[in-house]
Amino acid sequence: EDQVTQSPEALRLQEGESSSLNCSYTVSGLRGLFWYRQDPGKGPEFLFTLYSAGEEKEKERLKATLTKKESFLHITAPKPEDSATYLCAVQAIYSGGGADGLTFGKGTHLIIQP
């Protein structure tokens, strides 16, 4: 069974204080790993797709990296507007759980204080 564990569950940072969010996964053959951002009362918003170990993607203050067992979402010099819940999801090569086969983690709730 595919599993995704995100840590920490919650993280509070000062504005400008860089940090990383972790997504550990267990999947029988990874097709892709995905990061989403979710603001309170909103639906998730797609950020990145990573396909293979060593791959990196960047967007503004966010950089996602991938190894064979985990992914990190690095946040550099965050601003209050980066506050959100960040969701990680994996997709197996042979997905038995539905159309997209995405297994989501529970998310990391990030708060950036001014």
Add this chain to the structure above:
Amino acid sequence: DAGITQSPRHKVTETGTPVTLRCHQTENHRYMYWYRQDPGHGLRLIHYSYGVKDTDKGEVSDGYSVSRSKTEDFLLTLESATSSQTSVYFCAISERGPAVAGALNTGELFFGEGSRLTVL
């Protein structure tokens, strides 16, 4: 932003009553999904559709049915709501489809803003 609207956005109902949630898209995407999101759980797939009148079950489909009579509309029905179905429901759409061998699927889903359902 992807054109997805969900209705109603909020609903309170009683156990045993039928409930229908509607998802409407203006993107002409083929694939549509219904997820639920609960504290302590990740997003979980309820049902999905890969075309008009083509639907299938997801991970947590018991107690739910869906219909898709037009490309733009995907309905989720709780025939007899239970308290365990209290949740936030998200509709999502995607241009590319399932994780078919050899097919590139970015996993990029566009989500609606959610429908918060409370079953008393």
